[in-house]
Amino acid sequence: MKQKTEQKKSLNQGGKNMTEEKSIDFFEYFIGPQHPGITGNFGVILNAVGDEIIKAQANPGYLHRAFEKLMEQRMYLQNVPLVCRICVPEPDVNEALYSMAIETLTGIEVPERAKYIRTIVLEMARLAAYLFYFGGTAATLGLYTLPNWSFGDRDYILDLFEELTGARIYHIYMQPGGVRRDLPKDFTKKLYSLLQTLKKRIKEYDGIFFDAALFKKRTKGVGVINKDMAIEYSVTGPNLRASGIAYDIRKDTPYLAYPDINFNVITENEGDFYSRVMVRRREFEEDIKILEQLIDKLPSGEVWNRYPMPLNWKVEKGDVYVKVESTKGEYGYYVVSDGSEKPRRIHVRGPSMTHGIMLLEKLLKGQRIADISPIMFSLDICPPDIDR
Amino acid sequence: MNINILYAALAPIVAILLGLLYIGIGRKIIARLQRRYGPPFYQQYIDTIKLLAKKTVSSHGVFFSLGPIMGLAGSMVTLLFIPFGSAAPLLSFHGDIILVMYLVVIAPLGMALGVGEGSNPNGSIGMARGLTLMLAYEVPFVLALFSVVLYTHTTSIAQIVQSQAGEWSLLKFHGFNWLTFALPISAIVADICLQGMLGEKPFDQVIAPHEIASGPMVEYGGKYLGMMVINHALHIYIETALFVDIFLGGGPVWFFIPATFSVFILSLIINGVLPRFRIGQALKFYWGVPLILAVIGIIYTMVVIK
């Protein structure tokens, strides 16, 4: 008995000593929210010794707008302009997913042409997002020429979006039942010529960045996610494919027009920073091919099956989970309807939720300070879809 | 003598104006490389004046304020020992290349003190990186200078400039006395080291905004930052002038200014197309190929002399 109390005492003292220790070896280092090296408005609190990180703690929530709460308060149609604002760099997947979820619940048929147009929009958005990604990643490594080029090229895509939907970023183009309006005249032609330009441009990017020896030196073997780790952390999307697992929702469980399209699932084997960038770079070319096929195969017909009574539109009771492959990973919506005119619950499953918190913390541990923001950018974390 | 004193008073001003102009034009050129229009060439002057016109200053301590001053003073002293081409030797007879190598260090060390008192880890990491970078490039650079000393039998910069003196006129161009042609390998090594001295990519680890939020400048703003910008301009002038004096024979003003400018622009264009090294990689890089090249350069020089 006496022994036990003594043991307890000593333990307590030990704890006290630990907390009251005079020397703190590490220092605390904040990356974000106000830091050039952060993707969006996000925070990572780091404990570091020298320039080596011993503990990382992601601190999201700066972009919290309570979308899921707001959507419960609005009618199904009112939610359409809201959903696209969830993920800023890639808003179209949200529209597509929301429409797909409502369509699945209500059973509205989508015209074939609308499916193709949606796919075109999604793929264009993917190209734009990848261009954004290339620029961002290069900028974290200190190469500011590539962002200047690639953001400029991204603007061509945004111009096409503007022609198609009237807006650059938030398109509000896809509606349950189809898309808002048909393609403008000569749109496919313009798109085709843009694709040819991009094909040339990606070669230029190769020269300055992707094939550069310094880029390889800087990125190979940094932030490795091996196969087991990728599965353990439920990694999805290009980050998973960079670890050597050929899994693409577009191929695996095809949606929209993807069943008719031929394309390869791109994989790399290393799972490091370099492979993550290269997977996206190679997918960029693959996407151009997909878009070309889509333009070729585009059917004619109606684009919008209008739904009945927009203001009193009751969706059948039920729940459905829909998902698409976004540039960041698996993007999913879980819509629960209780039969009223407002959704009971819409849960948004952003890909960054898995990549941006646990995986990031795990990857940053033991890294150098110089590699923090490159790793963060290479995972393509989109803070708005964590916070929502 | 009077002219010399006048020049001594004017030299810093001229150097500052030139340095800022170089940066300004450099920004324009970089913008064109990046398919942009770019700021006007006098933008850097506007920025500097604006910084000096900021109304509030916040300081973390006495040495926080003295750091930039010490940096500026260090750079200005160095300036006086560097010949303005072959035109005015100024104080260069009173000190030689070894003195200049050490005078150049005063500015960063002064700045380091201020940055240290800023009590911000970003600044400290930046300084640690800066000093490491110095460790990296000094060694090959000194070896490159060594071959120059071997070749010219003097450590005095003025005499090195004189040894390359040819006939300078618009019609007759004798660039063949340049040490660049006599010692090509050492000149290449020195130019590689210049990239690190100027802190251009791939060696801009010191300020790396995405990593350590502009490093040493992290706590400096307003007027202090204005002083640091001026110091940077001086620094650019000093480093390029040193290179031109030693390897391109100094030359009269009409040659000297374009030469320093083109040396700067060369490193700026390299800066435009490269990402940055990790600091450890920078050390490895400099102690790899450039060091070997420098040794080869010295052996070559020894062969040439014999």
Next chain:
Amino acid sequence: MSDFITRLKNITGLNIHKEKLYQASLKVDKEKIRKTLLDLKKEGFLQFTTLTCIDWIEEKTFQLVYHLWHREEKLHLKVKIDIDRDAPIVETVSDIYIVAQTYEREVKEMFGVDFKGNKRLIPFILEDWNEIPPMRRDFNTREYVKDMYETEDRTEEIFKPRWKKYD
């Protein structure tokens, strides 16, 4: 896929409903959730997709939905449990699926559901939040907004911002 579901039924003894879009759902007791997920992970449900909480305020229950994905068999499985709304406590699954930790943090913060055994239920998105968890149906966001954000606006007299209007 149907074969796989029947096999699953046989192995785990669970009642699985097949739905459209490669989905199936099954409902288990709150106490069995850990065991079920362990079994399912053994069966090859390696990806933990997400965790959702639905506030059925009328029935005084929270429904937790664990979304799992089987890559080879292409099956999205929704494991649902009901928990009491007044004493929302459930055992964590963050040691089975590591990423579940994040989702549990979020559910804890937004609904106030406690996860026994999760080591890191520290504030996630909200900071210094003193009200009832905001995603619960009885939290009225519009009233909250009225209380918090509407104040006497003296900007007219103090300092009126200028406008640049584009629509």
Next chain:
Amino acid sequence: MNFTIGHLILVIVGAGIITAIVTKFNRLSGSITALLLSIGIAFVCFYPAFHILPISFTTGDYTFIFNLSTLSRFFLMLFSGMFPLVIMATVSTKPKAHYYFFFYLILASVIGTISSQDLLSFFFFFELMTLFSYLLVIYKKRAIKAGLVYILMGIIGGLSLLLGIFYVFWLSKDFRISVEILKGSYATLFLLSLPFLIKMAAMPVHIWAPDTYKESEDVYTAFLSGVLSKLGIYGLIFFWFTWGIYGLSAWGKVFDVPVTGYIIAWIGAITAFIGAVYALLSEDVKKLLAYSSISQLGYILVGFGIMSSLGWAGALYHTLTHTIFKTMLFIVVAGIIFRLNTTKLSEMGGLIKKMPVSFLTLLVGIIALAGVPPTMGFASKYLIYSALFEKKLFLLTAVVFAASTAAFLYAYRLIHNIFLGPLKTSLKNTKEAPLPFLIPSLILSLFLVMFGFFPGVPLEWINNILMSLGMKSIASTFTTISTSLGGFNGLLSSSIFISIFGIIFILYLILFPKAKWVNDKNTFTAGEVMHNTDLLTYSSHFYRFLEREFGLLIKLSVKKLYDNILGIFEWMFDVARKLLYHGNVNGYVWAIILVTLTFVISFLIGGLR
């Protein structure tokens, strides 16, 4: 007034005894007595009207000679000048009686060493010095383990010296060194150089230094590192000069440098570089200074090894510089440790607001250490580089330059981690170091700056030494140093720097508004609030990236090598113990027979004479 060296030594010993007795009664008055007596001794050594006469006495065949050569006088001034300053720093630590006693005895034996002109008395005093020094090193209990290594290395050095002396005797049948006999004897050269390389902590035999410097009493470390280590360079010059530089050249030359000197220079360069690397990686302030000391002594070895007049001038100049700044740095650091009770760098930080005077003196010290112009550190670096440039030793230059740039790194680290950065919350009530620490460091920093303006002044003395050693003197005036390759003007460059600094400072005061003083919390932390400013301190593992790059160097450290050798020896002894001490009587008998037989046979063959 005339007196002999013997008198001087006796007076110093007497002073030690008096101090010890006074200290026994009252610590403070003891300290003051020690201080006053030490100032008196320094006065005696410095005052030109006092002539210190040579002395010699003969016992049997052997004559003990004590004489002060020009070289010895330089070192005498160095030692006796530093002595009162170091003693002054001890006042506030209130040491015990035997501390002062040993301190005086060390000074006595040091003076004995540098004045003895024959081998046996040199050995005698040198060993005495090591012994007393050991006794002072273990003054603090924590240093016993480190002291063991110190005395072990001291004994190895002493044995080597003794062996060397016997070898000399064996060769010349006399204890006088003469060039003709010794020419070509590498073994003597090695044996007679090793003790001094150990004293200077040159690279393979440096292992005693870091731990000893770290653990020994803080003020004594200043004397140990700043002053006593200079005995090494004295010994080297003393013995090697006896060989004659031109005699050494007879063994061949590399790059116009005698082979032996070239080897020494390389040892020095490697010591300088690796010492600097270890210094910038160490986490303890005294260890940092210890490695810095090792590194700086490396430069002296480089200058010495070049064997030209510029090289030796550089070595002697750096001897002076290093003595001044390293003594000062250790005294300042001792003051800080006195207040903080810690030597860990990570437990310091932000002390500039609490200890401004210490900060300023340390600043001057590290500027001199880095060799940046307004201090005399530059002149010594300049001479060494000129010597290297003159002899075209480019690889050596590269290594030495790398070392001296690495010196910037650890110098900055030293000042940054102690004084800069946010103030640690645990140090909020720290006061300035007591005056006894400040006064000597202020005096020494004054010297550093003054000689920075007038670099030619010490060079005058050094020129005298060089001429007495038969070398060319260096062209210099009070303010300038010039070599065949170039030169510099100390007064001009320093005063221009000061005046430009002054002009800008005045402009700053006139033109700039008063700065708003902000506290440590109000820094850029990416928008977050830092609640514990201790967490802002970036101090431990300051050069982590270099740790990574120099990983191989750390892995292959010499200490580990010694440990491995020790391991092998342990294993061998273990085997031997198992073979010999097995308790079997028969075995012993056989062993004795075997050994006796060996002796008999070898005697018969004639191997033993």
Next chain:
Amino acid sequence: MSILNKFRGKSLWMLHYCTGCGAIEMPPVMTSRYDMERFGIIPMATPRQADILLITGYLAVKTLKRVIRTYEQMHSPKWVVGFGACTVNGGMYWDSYATIKKLELYLPVDLYIAGCMPRPEAIMDAFIELRKGISSGKYEGWKKYIENYDWYKKNQAKLFDVKKWSVNYE
């Protein structure tokens, strides 16, 4: 001091802080297509160096704390630009519990750009407007902030602990 104002207007260094979704239109403005550097506007890493603070969209209260701290760390003269409908009146998130509705209650906004989100052309135009205003000395929000410090602090205090997050209370 009007001549200095001219210089101030022509060199606006903005703080690198993406506070909301309007930040997605900043990269095009910064880079080759619109290139705001030709107006002397470049992003700066820390608040100490910056002149203008762009509030690019909605602010969650969690962000507002950091924004205010950052704003107070900037050296005056300094200006605040509010982007998009969310900063004017909450915009799309008018009933969200997490975001603030009127930015001008908490910070002295010099210029609002309406739209959701403002197009790059609008941003450029606003910068030119700001430039004109600064050159003529019209925009003096930073002075108002000092003059009405208590009122701003009162509004901020309703949302969070001001003493903890403000640099002046230490």
